[in-house]
Amino acid sequence: MSRRAYLATAGTGIAMLAGCSSGGDGAAPEGETATDTPVVTGTPTATPESLSGTLTVATYSSWVEDEGAAGPWLKQTFEERYPDVTVEYVTPDGEVSHYVQRKQQGAPIDADMYVGLNVDQLITADSNLDTDLFDTPQLSNGRNVKDGLRFDPQGRAVPYDTGYISVVFDESEVPRPETFTDLTESEWEDGLLAQNAQTAATGRAFLLWTIKEFGTDGYLDYWRDLQANGVTILDSWTESYSNAYMNGERPMVVSYSTDQVFANRYDYDMTRHQVAALNGQGYANPEGMARFAGSDNSDLAAVFMDFMLTAEAQGEIAVRNVQFPAIPESEAALTEEFQTYAKVPDQPVTFTYDELQGSVEDWVEDWAREIAQ
Template sequence: MRRRAFVRRAGVGSVAGIGGLGAFAGCLTRDPEEEEEEVVRDENELRIATYSSMVTGETPAGAWLAETFEADREDDVEIVWTVPESGIENFVRRAQVGARIEADLYLGLTLPELVYVDETLEDRLFETLQRDRLERDERVRTELTDAVEEPHDRLLPFDTGYVTLVADETELGPETDDDGDGDGNPPEAVPRPGVPETFDDLLAPEYEGALLAQDPRRSDPGRAFLLWTIAEYGDDFLEYWRNLRENGVGIREGWTEAYRESYLEGERPLVVSYSTDRVGASAAGRELRRHAVTPLDGQGYENVECAAVFADSPRAELAYEFLEFLLSRPAQREIAARNVQFPAVDEERVDLEGRFDEHAIEPEEAVTFTYDDLRGEFVDRLEEWEAEIP
């Protein structure tokens, strides 16, 4: 990866999870910000905070995880999901004012979010993992463990993905112009720009108004794309974003708004998404020419999703049992299939469906930043972006 020096500025940016609501199996609480009355909890109740797509949609991973974990036990355990509107920032604000943290686990925590937590709070929001309670943590791929290494050992990877562009080749690729004159001559091909290959390509006139991206303050792929541009341009990343804005980039709140509500509706032919996009498109029976995975410069930004245990959770024992379950072969297989992400464990341990092997793409080069790269820099960079780009 081509890393360049960060420039530090004072301030705190806003980091939050993907928004969106929907029905799913299991229990869903209101945003914890609204729950101010004393809550009496059953000793067999495990509360897990996560992002919306983990528990919404037709076949969400969260529903399978809850149903299977509950069914495999003799006691009457219940998984209760919480999807706070402002993601991790909800818990940061609660910690700042001494409010209750009702969740026991956070499922989907990323390294930039943990850096935000550490730079904002004096006390730790998450506890150091008690590795002696986990037998399967050695299954996690070494490169993922290394990618999320941090001083207090709080993160357990459960899946990973690569943020790339996804392109609609029916809009960007060659188009046949059938004039219907019946002369028997083959139709002529109308030239089109094709898919972009570099970051600079996105600034060309032929891609004006073509790209959909997500707000890095509220979206994991949005943050990953911002960090990817920082890795590419260093101190000049804001200038690149100014040029993207001038070329008509569309910024949506989260992945759902950018991908499901805009890209799939044909609003624009390019979107920031994941290199596993064709797996989901194939399963849904969509036209695969509309789902051309497009790594820029052969790269993708690696986004490792982790689980973390909230400090002082009254259900720590149950939380660790759930973490152990997350790394089981069936759970890793279902997370990969339903989240359409790569499993955290070695793939030979997971019997993935044929379409995953056929359509999932790993970029030639994975771009990422370490905890030390991000600490003292990322929040400031996010603030710079926030002050100028939206």
């Protein structure tokens, strides 16, 4: 597999995405084994004449509601390709938990697939159900997903993009934080906005990143130090970034390494959108899609999933969702803006499914008891 070229940015611990016509090397982030996840491939071939019906796709609200979001583009393009198909999005409160509860109650799922699944949600579903909520599709494009992004040992959840959790900061107000310890020092006092690990994906990813850094015996001590230095914890990324940070309430926020793409697109002050990779790292947080077990439209769902892994769709998803694509070859379709401003940490880190299973809920509960309250 060809290798992606990166242009190092001096002093930041972050690399700018450059020369994106080639793919990644498939290396797994620290702690992840690239070869332990099966790649289920097949040939879900279909012609426009052979597919019909309504495909119900469950997802999170911003996938369909944000301006220029990926969801509406995928719906329109897929329906143009398959004129007898209608794609219908649903955004239930509770997201994946909604379907876990319905499965527990023996109620119909009423959706064919889910877009926006992460490893924590998959583990929660597996831990609380006696039967699988999702099944394993056969996808002709599934083999092209970067190995390091695969997070489901059974191959049910298929990654379609990834983000890297980082610290975004205002360089006119605070120095660049280079390490985790910097965030506990006086120069950065009362500076950081973070999210609740119980209610926000970014908050949970940042918590897991601190566990990766300090271990299960040390992460709560680190969070106590953050509290002593005035960290503010809010319930959601929107509340912390879109509201508090963008209103100038704090000079630092836990967010994504792609935030400069967003800032440039909407002409926001780039001074306030500098990206810091603590210890040269970023926490990889891939998003996946999965087909609900027992779907009446299983073939249609597989075709839609395969469509989401085409180079065309991957480029659109990355740009519209402001995340990195899961298929290396699709990086050639990224805009110049994305190639200029999206950044990849020198050292991506993450936890595997096996490392998190049986532990992540306890870690979050201990954190909530000690820190969030």
